[in-house]
Amino acid sequence: MFGIYLKRELGRRKKAALVVALGLALGIALVITVNSVSAGMTQAQDKVLKSLYGLGTDMTVTKAQSAPKAGSSQGPNFKFDAKQSSSTKQSSDRVMTQGGQALSSSLVTKVAAQQGVSAAVGAITLNVTKVDGSFTQGKAKSSTSPSGSSGSQQGGPGGGNSSSTGGGQPQVQGGGASFNVNSYSVAGIDVTDQDLGPLATSKITSGRTFTAAQSNAKVAVISKSYAKSKKYKVGSTFKINGTKYTVIGIATPDSGESTIDVYLPLKQAQTLGDAKNKVTTIYVKATDSQQIATVKKEIQANISGTTVTTSADLASTVSGSLSTASNLATSVGKWLSIAVLAAAFLVAALLTSSAVSRRVREFGTLKALGWPSRNVTRQVVGESMVNGLLGGALGIGLGLAAAYAVTAVAPKLTAQLGSSGGGMGGGPGGGPGGGGPGQQSASNTMEIALSAPVSLTTIALAVGLAVTGGLIAGAMGGWRASRMRPADALRSGS
Structure with a gap:
């Protein structure tokens, strides 16, 4: 009886039911779109931080910045031999540890032993400035x-x-004289553990990566962009400060451009930078991603003279259109969704209550025939729930279409990593991608394609909102219908 009556009444009031369903659908579709875009923003920011940080890396440990000593020169200097020939080619490489700051390699073991640390790997980053040309x-x-x-x-x-x-x-x-000045970055990595650190965010697309036996071999993996600019390929050779290296692989970053041009075994990089048993960065993976803040405090308390930087710390250094769009999606978008949903629920409740007012005689007759108030209330709530579920289905469809459109268009967003002048490039404390004293700027701009992934959680949220909207509308209408007395209802209807 209930189902037949419900179907008949909804069929009689198709337009009213459709208006209520569309109002809820628009609110639900907006929520799905905003949540999907926000998830896409989060993924884009994670890609940016991973390119700066390293896949699986939760935090990095670097040496605390210290003021340069009086009289010391932090800038590069070059010396050339005077020769008698009328035209003499000269070439010189200036190799410096990034930021001029380094930690003892023994700290890698000490960091790995801290409570909450799953793994720790040391790496050294060098800045190489090459000057070549000729005097006449x-x-x-x-x-x-x-x-x-x-x-x-x-x-x-x-x-x-x-x-x-x-x-x-x-x-x-x-x-x-005519000289060219070129600079590039070199990272020395622990070849026995490549799951953490700078090379972890790239895939070897040509050749191969290092083997454990090549801990001190004169071989190199280079980034795809650097290989293209220098026209290098697997098997090519090049020199850094007089030492010849053979290219064994070309690495393509998972997203954007690589911040490192050349990857070498750690010992080779330490030799080039005159930094034996030194590292500039310790990459750390926590046992529990929810306890990163606690692990950070543990390391800071037990290892003095270091700066611990987490992905949350680096997130604040990401600027550009990605940061602006993320802020809009987080603040304006979510508040707009809440406002539209509230309006949709209110409109649905008012329309349902108005429909009950127009059905006074109908409900009065039902009560006169013996229907208890709970049956009348159930009837109104049932109709509202169907409208809510219909609105939810339409809203999910509209939301999925909007998310698909965003992913298909894939608007490009730019992210600038740690743009600063002078001391602190890239990351706090001269961390990953960071600079330190002696660098004028360490700004790295990446371009990210925005997507709008829709998760099952978002779909479940949409269904929950549809049910909630139906319940709110049905509760108001049902409460009003249950308060009618048969005699008053019939008298009002006549």
Whole structure:
């Protein structure tokens, strides 16, 4: 009886039911869209931080920044030998540890032993500045004054004219210098554990990666962008500060551009940077991702003179359109969703209550025939629940379509990592991607394609909102219908 009556009444009031369902659908679709875009923003920011940080890395440990010593020069300097040849090519590499700060390699073991730490790997990052070019020696030539011009070639005080000696002052002609300056970054990684650290965010797309036996081999893996710019391929060789290295693999970053150009075994990089048994960064993975803050405090308390940086710390250094869009989606988008949902629920409740007012005689007749108030209330709530579920289905469809459209268009967002001048590039404390004293800027801009993934949690939320909207509307209408007395209802209906 209940189902038949419910179906008949909904069929009679198709337009009213559709209006209520569409109102709920728009609110639910907006919630799905905003949640999906927010999830896409989070994924994009995670990609940015992983490119800066390392896959699976929860935090990094670096040396605390210290003021440079008085009289010390932090800038690169180059020295060239003077030679007698008229045109001499010169080349010089300046290799410096990133930020000029380094930790003892023994701290890697100490960090790994801290409570809550699952794994710790040390790495060293070098900045290489290469200057190459040539000097051209000038030639001295003396000029002879033409005859008849002696009167106009007067010397200085007490000097005679130039014709008295038969020649002018010697002049240097030609000569000069032409040099190119190129800089690139080198990372020394622990080849026995490549799941953490700079190379973990890239895939080897040509050749192979390091083996455990190549801990001190003169081999290199280079980034795809650096290989393209230098026209290197697997098997190519190049020199860093006079040491020849062979390219064994080309790495492509999972997203954006790599912040590292050349990857070497850790010992080789330490030798190049004159930093034996030193590392610039310790990459740390926690046993529990929910306890990262606790692990950070543990390391800071037990290992002095270090700076511990988590992904949450680095998130604040991400700027650009990604940061702006994320803030809009988080603040404006969510508040707008709440406002639209509240309005949709209110409209559904008012429309349902208005429909009950127009059915006074109907409900009065039902009560006169013996229907108890709970049956009348159940009837109104049942109709509202069907409207809510219909609105939920429409809302999910609209929300999925909007999320698919965002993913298909894939708008490009830019993310700037740790843009700063002077001391602190990239990450706090000269961390991953960071600079330190002596660097003018360590800004790295990445381009991320935005997607809008829809999770099962979001779908469940939409269904819950649909049911909630139906219950709210049905509760108001049912409460009003249950308060009617048969005689009053019939009298009002007549």
